Amino acid sequence: MSTDFSDQRLSYEKGELDASALPELPLPLLQHWVAEAIEQGAPEPYAMSLATCGSDGQPGVRIVLMREITEAGVVFYTNYDSAKGQDIADNPQAEVLFFWHEMQRQVRIRGKVAKVAAAKTDAYFHKRPRDSQLAAWVSEPQSGEVASREVMEANFAELLERFPEGTDIPTPEFWGGYELVATEIEFWQGRANRMHDRIVYTKQADGAWSTSRLLP
Numbered sequence: 236m237s238t239d240f241s242d243q244r245l246s247y248e249k250g251e252l253d254a255s256a257l258p259e260l261p262l263p264l265l266q267h268w269v270a271e272a273i274e275q276g277a278p279e280p281y282a283m284s285l286a287t288c289g290s291d292g293q294p295g296v297r298i299v300l301m302r303e304i305t306e307a308g309v310v311f312y313t314n315y316d317s318a319k320g321q322d323i324a325d326n327p328q329a330e331v332l333f334f335w336h337e338m339q340r341q342v343r344i345r346g347k348v349a350k351v352a353a354a355k356t357d358a359y360f361h362k363r364p365r366d367s368q369l370a371a372w373v374s375e376p377q378s379g380e381v382a383s384r385e386v387m388e389a390n391f392a393e394l395l396e397r398f399p400e401g402t403d404i405p406t407p408e409f410w411g412g413y414e415l416v417a418t419e420i421e422f423w424q425g426r427a428n429r430m431h432d433r434i435v436y437t438k439q440a441d442g443a444w445s446t447s448r449l450l451p
């Protein structure tokens with residue numbers, strides 16, 4: 236049995252990308268688009284799909300949360316031993332994608348991923364709720380097989396006893412931040428008649444950004 240979606244269509248008419256009024260740098264434009272997505276009530280404005288590809292050539296994609304926009308790119312936190320962590324260790328080239336339905340906008344960021352400084356991870360880890368801190372300890376190695384939900388819950392309960400309220404939960408050495416340092420950022424704005432606007436910023440060898448319009 237198959238399900239046919241081929242008659243489902245939306246017209247995209249919520250905005251346009253004025254190529255003559257673009258900022259010189261792409262990351263401030265990303266900040267601006269995130270702020271607008273929040274204003275428009277996008278339910279998970281920081282959720283981005285992260286695509287990686289390890290040495291086996293098999294791409295993997297999953298959602299992670301953007302925790303910071305830096306001067307160079309975007310930061311997310313995860314388990315370094317996870318499937319994505321292994322892909323990144325093999326091949327640091329990656330891409331993230333945002334889709335904000337409310338704005339009919341998509342942003343694609345391509346670049347190279349590197350671990351953030353341990354002190355930065357430590358500061359972020361200690362800002363997280365204690366339950367999330369303990370969950371990071373339970374989920375090692377993230378993406379590994381576990382026998383049952385009960386095993387996970389028993390591990391969590393044991394950690395709760397080991398680290399009662401008021402005690403410090405140390406940052407796991409297998410967990411932390413990655414920064415995707417952008418070399419290319421594409422802004423996509425849906426338009427009527429499938430005549431969408433696509434502007435791509437590309438980083439030049441001297442560090443300056445050039446822009447081009449792409450066919451939709």
Ligand SMILES: Cc1cc2nc3c(=O)[nH]c(=O)nc-3n(C[C@H](O)[C@H](O)[C@H](O)COP(=O)(O)O)c2cc1C
Nearest residue numbers: 282295297298299300312313314317318319320378
């Ligand atoms: C809304 C949402 C937010 C998520 N945020 C994160 C995150 O910030 N970090 C993370 O490691 N996993 C996050 N996940 C879980 C990942 O999508 C994924 O299941 C997990 O990281 C294991 O991925 P991997 O096996 O490809 O390494 C999130 C999932 C969803 C749906």
